Amino acid sequence: MSGDQSHHSLWRRARWRIGDLLYPRICPWCNRVLAPHDDPLACAECAGLVRRLAPPFCAVCGAPFATGAGGHLCPACERKQPAFDHLRGVVAYDRPVADAIIRFKYGRDTTLARALARVLWSTRHLGIAWTGYDAILPVPLHPDRLRTRRFNQALLLLWSLPQRGLPVRAQWLVRTRATAPQVSLPDDHRHTNVRAAFAVAPGVVLKGLRLLLVDDVASTGATLHECAKVCKKAGAREVDAAVVARSVLC
Ligand SMILES: [Zn+2]
Ligand SMILES: [Zn+2]
Structure with a gap:
């Protein structure tokens, strides 16, 4: 590492520590201020x-298995393999996780964004090598939704990560039509709701690239599947996905 680079990464770390002083570390789920030695992913309470997801899980979608070994596919991926290669979420989308994510989505809270970004960042312990991708793409919002919410929660999470200098490309994927929020729909309508709702932006070349999609939540995985499908169609070699929380049926 050259002196310049190490200086750069020292500065980066310093900036993150300064951020810790400005925004105290909080538990992502209940907003309690954490002590320096506390687990950043959940306070003692x-x-x-909060259910932390851990192996054994489905090799593709990361759905946890109640028992047995991992490395194989869950029944859903067995029936229809998703377009993404791997999806990993850190916690089950259940209370109090769902409440925290709703607070985050509908209020612009930088402290909470940093706390949730830390959770997202820990997907690197579940097989997501964040520094190994050519580009990292937040799942896009439709411009109408962006106007009412004022920010894309997936992009805000990426901006709040402890790691700087990641190849975040927020303009590469676009939402071509407005869709109902997935959480408002029964599971069997979610795939139809997001079908053909995404496209690769004109002029973007994905041929041979390794991509990471990022969102706050995966429910059925339909949104990430649709995004991955258009990326693969445009030539992407590999498409992984990382989320803070995912729905877990068992
Ligand atoms: Zn807590
Ligand atoms: Zn699966």
Whole structure:
């Protein structure tokens, strides 16, 4: 590493520590201020309420298996393999996780964004090598939704990550039509709702690239599947996906 680079990464780390002083570390789920030695992913109170996802899980979608070994596919991926290669979420989308994510989505809270970004960042312990991708793409919002919400929650999470200098490309994927929020729909309508709702932006070349899609939540995985499908059609070699929370049926 050259002196310049190490100086750069020192500065980066310093900036992150300064951020910690400006915005105290909080538990992502209940907003309690954490002590420096506390687990950043859940305070002692929330640790028992938040389900952390761990192997064994489906090799593709990361759905946890109740028992047995991992490395194989869950029944859903067995029936229809998703367009993404791997999807990993850190916690189950259940209370109090769902409440925190709703607070985050509908209020612009930088402290909470940093806390949730730390959770997202820990997908690197679940097989997502964040520094190994050619580009990292937040799942886009439709311009109408962006106007009412004022920010894309996936992009805000990416901006709040402890790691700087990642190849975030927020303009590469676009939402071509407005869709109903996935959470407002029953599971069997979610695939139809997002079908053909995404496209690669004109002029963007994905041929041979390794991509990482990022969103706050995966429910059925339909949105990430649709995004991955258009990326693969445009020539992407590999498409992984990372989310803070995912729905877990078992
Ligand atoms: Zn807590
Ligand atoms: Zn699966």
